[in-house]
Amino acid sequence: MREGLGDTVCASLEAYAVHAGGGTALCDGRAALTWREFLARTQAAEAALARACAGRLLRVDAGDPLSALVRLCAGARSGRIVLVADPAHWQRYGERLHTELGPVAEDEAFSGCDPAPCGPDERGDDATGPVAGNPAARFRAGPLEPFYIGLTSGSTGMPKAFQRSHRSWTLSFRLCLEAFGIGGSDRVFVPGGIGHSLHLFGAMLALDSGLRLDIARRFQPKAILRRMEEAGSSVLVATPTQLQLLAKGAASEGIRLPALRRILLSGAKWQDRERDLLARMCPGAEVHEFYGTSETSFISHRRAGDPPGSVGRPFQGVEVEIRGEDGTCLAPGETGDIWVRSQLLFDGYVMGAEPMTRRDGSWVSVGDRGALDAEGCLWLSGRKGRMIVTSGMNVFAEEIEAALLQYPGVAQAAVFGLEDPLRGARIVAVIQPSGSALPDPQALRRHCLALLEPAKVPRAFQFLSHWPLTPGGKSDLPAIAAEIEHREAARDSVSRRAPA
Structure with missing residues (x-):
């Protein structure tokens, strides 16, 4: 495991502020924060929440990535449950969320925390002291405590909200770092806003792990390529569609990214025929495709030698079973419902419901169907519903x-x-x-x-x-x-x- 990672999200920011304080923590193309500045802003946001006596459920607007990530980290560190929603989602579902989830603290709770904070010398010796320990902040972050609520749509077209714990996230971070060989001086690029769950995961992976994060407010391939070139980005977290468009943009602009060495893909199947374009853009990069869902986090990923067309083998600590309609486990090669057991699973839905999602003790199925072959590789055949x-x-x-x-x-x-x-x-x-x-x-x-x-x-x-x-x-x-x-x-x- 990577040293310094805590059991709760963003618990190690003080350590990063000490060891890499002047280095860039976060850049969105318009502004950048060092680790010291990022910690100071996060602490200012924690203090604002305490002064406002904000409740436990906190909404963070995903529109401005710098402010959103500061506020998300502040919420996590102060024991709150953070609901991340893009403006369109909140406009459509905000009233229902208030009705079903109860009071939701909003932007007013952060009043006064966004202006650039004064330097450590001006703030006193306790500039890196934890605000979350203030008795006024009545909540406590813990590994099994809920941390995050995400929004997605159910198979009926109605919105649903799912909840995840600190542990489900921090263990996902550790699995990712180990499985894909990320760490040290890696620099992570996320090519879109954190309203998309994959982008949010990539952003929080970087910040929780002490890695520089560059993030794009919106997906604009040519601008992103230039920023990756300037930043020396070594890790890209993207969808296959984004990667394909980036590779095409690089070919048309003659851009090469020699520093890029890891590409993490999820959300759809990467087309092998695009690999030539990709090799010209970043000849030293390895593509790591992984499969998972909002409810399960990581399930499997393809390793070298795994057969093309499969989604690879389960991550360490993740168990997968294929079951028939009667609930019995099926033999290798037989197609049925995919069931998953791990410490990464979500807590449950806190608004709405998904009829395809079922629990059986510590096992969960979200309605995906597939088969395990004799070598333990997982093959997806489709999804229930539409x-x-x-x-x-x-x-x-x-x-x-x-x-x-x-x-x-x-x-x-x-x-x-x-x-x-x-x-x-x-x-x-x-x-x-x-x-x-x-x-x-x-x-x-x-x-x-x-x-x-x-x-x-x-x-x-x-x-x-x-x-x-x-x-x-x-x-x-x-x-x-x-x-x-x-x-x-x-x-x-x-x-x-x-x-x-």
Whole structure:
């Protein structure tokens, strides 16, 4: 294990402020903080929470990464439970979160903590003393205490909130450092905001481990490449879609990243055909693909020699079973539900529910299906429900359908994910118009953008005048999907026959 890591999130900031105080801890492209400055700001935020007598549940807006990460660390160190939400999520679900979770402390609780703090000499000898020990801060951080609440959408399209403990995070950090050989003088780059769970994990991994973190406010490939080049970033935490776009951007700009040696990928399948572009961008880098979920954290990762197409073998300390519908363990090669047991599992849902998620004692299944081969490698075959994985994001069709049905010209809607080499899946919406005129696709797209995150907006719209129904009166999704696949196949056939 890496020395200095604590049992609670960000417990070692004082040590990093002493040993690497003048070195950069965090940079977002506009501003940077040294470890001493980051600790001072975190302590100022802890003090502000104590003065405000803020309750235990704390919301952190993910919009400004520097402020958000300072506040998240302050919340963690003062024993609070931090709800990280991007502005769009909070605008849509804030009222329900307040209703179901109880009082949520917001930005006012941090009043006065954001201006640049004075230097250590001006603050006195106790500048690195823990504010969390103040009796006014009535809570205590502990390994098994809850630390983080994340938001995601359930298979019904309704939001759900899941809770994780300090231990589930700190053990995940240690597994990551050991499995992927990260540490020492590594510099971590996270190419997007912490509203995305993978980006949040990468950012907190760096700060909790005493590694320099560079983070992008938004994904802009060329700007990110230049920043990685300037910072000498050696570790990249990204989705396969982001990596592919970065590699293409590097090729067009002639940018090389010789310092990059570790790439951590999750969220979708990395396409092997893009490896030549990647090798030109960073010839010395190793790609580490891992599989996990918000509820389980790490499950497995591919090592050298593991068969292509698999998601590798379980991490150390993670047990995986494949079970049939009757709950019995299946033999190698047989496909069933994936069940996981480890110390990394989430505490449970604190708002909403996911019908695909089940518990059996210390085991959890989130509805993913797959098989273990005779060598212990895990193969994913699909997911129950209608989840679509696009651009590294888990998207549920029902949420998009509900948004489409709010448009005046839409009578029925069904959403599917079609295979796409860039995004993993391309979201296609099928619509039955409510009148004789077809809705304008651009107007539909603008409508969706007003209600959904950009990655959830359909890339194409198809129209059906006759809407297939099951005998029970519900949309016949297999029949609709078959029609769309027939259209796509016909379109591809015409494209292949078209003269160059």
